[in-house]
Amino acid sequence: AQKVTQAQTEISVVEKEDVTLDCVYETRDTTYYLFWYKQPPSGELVFLIRRNSFDEQNEISGRYSWNFQKSTSSFNFTITASQVVDSAVYFCALSETGSSGDKLTFGTGTRLAVRP
Amino acid sequence: GAVVSQHPSWVICKSGTSVKIECRSLDFQATTMFWYRQFPKQSLMLMATSNEGSKATYEQGVEKDKFLINHASLTLSTLTVTSAHPEDSSFYICSASWGLTDTEAFFGQGTRLTVV
Numbered sequence: 082a083q084k085v086t087q088a089q090t091e092i093s094v095v096e097k098e099d100v101t102l103d104c105v106y107e108t109r110d111t112t113y114y115l116f117w118y119k120q121p122p123s124g125e126l127v128f129l130i131r132r133n134s135f136d137e138q139n140e141i142s143g144r145y146s147w148n149f150q151k152s153t154s155s156f157n158f159t160i161t162a163s164q165v166v167d168s169a170v171y172f173c174a175l176s177e178t179g180s181s182g183d184k185l186t187f188g189t190g191t192r193l194a195v196r197p
Numbered sequence: 198g199a200v201v202s203q204h205p206s207w208v209i210c211k212s213g214t215s216v217k218i219e220c221r222s223l224d225f226q227a228t229t230m231f232w233y234r235q236f237p238k239q240s241l242m243l244m245a246t247s248n249e250g251s252k253a254t255y256e257q258g259v260e261k262d263k264f265l266i267n268h269a270s271l272t273l274s275t276l277t278v279t280s281a282h283p284e285d286s287s288f289y290i291c292s293a294s295w296g297l298t299d300t301e302a303f304f305g306q307g308t309r310l311t312v313v
Contacts, residue, residue: 116301124288124307126241131301172240184231185292185302189240
């Protein structure tokens with residue numbers, strides 16, 4: 082069975098601080114995909130990234146970066162120079178195929194509060 | 198990306214009544230739709246998977262007679278919460294797919310159901 086663990090339930094930082102959100106996953110599949118979603122207070126899910134299990138290169142997109150470590154089954158997400166607009170709940174998720182036609186297993190989420 | 202519209206965005210109903218939630222794919226034909234439920238401050242849990250023209254597949258612990266899913270067309274799936282009770286109050290969100298495509302899932306905006 083697949084499992085995603087986000088040990089940090091809530092994080093509070095001051096604006097401009099860097100913050101890292103942890104994600105640890107379990108799967109028996111050799112091929113799998115990992116995702117991060119942002120859920121602002123309005124509730125919709127905002128897609129941030131999808132990464133397959135064969136690609137361990139770190140990725141950077143603006144202030145966002147992701148560190149995938151297969152050896153430790155982790156896919157951590159870092160926000161550099163955080164802003165108030167980054168305040169949201171962030172979910173890490175896992176799927177077998179990574180395609181839009183596959184169900185997602187979500188972690189419990191990390192609520193990030195960025196204070197001015 | 199593809200657009201998925203969910204309606205209504207919020208609904209309040211009396212205990213014992215039924216509520217229907219619609220999930221529409223606006224610019225593609227969705228062969229598969231997923232329904233997730235999210236209780237306050239909790240993660241998203243898959244309720245069921247529906248394929249157009251066939252019966253939905255429910256996850257363990259989800260009552261199929263209570264949560265009726267209809268996916269009669271390639272652009273519309275509906276979730277009906279029958280005889281709703283306060284414990285059914287939750288955030289319901291759908292995602293839609295046109296198959297095993299190499300893209301992320303496309304989510305609706307979600308529906309916040311409150312049963313009083």
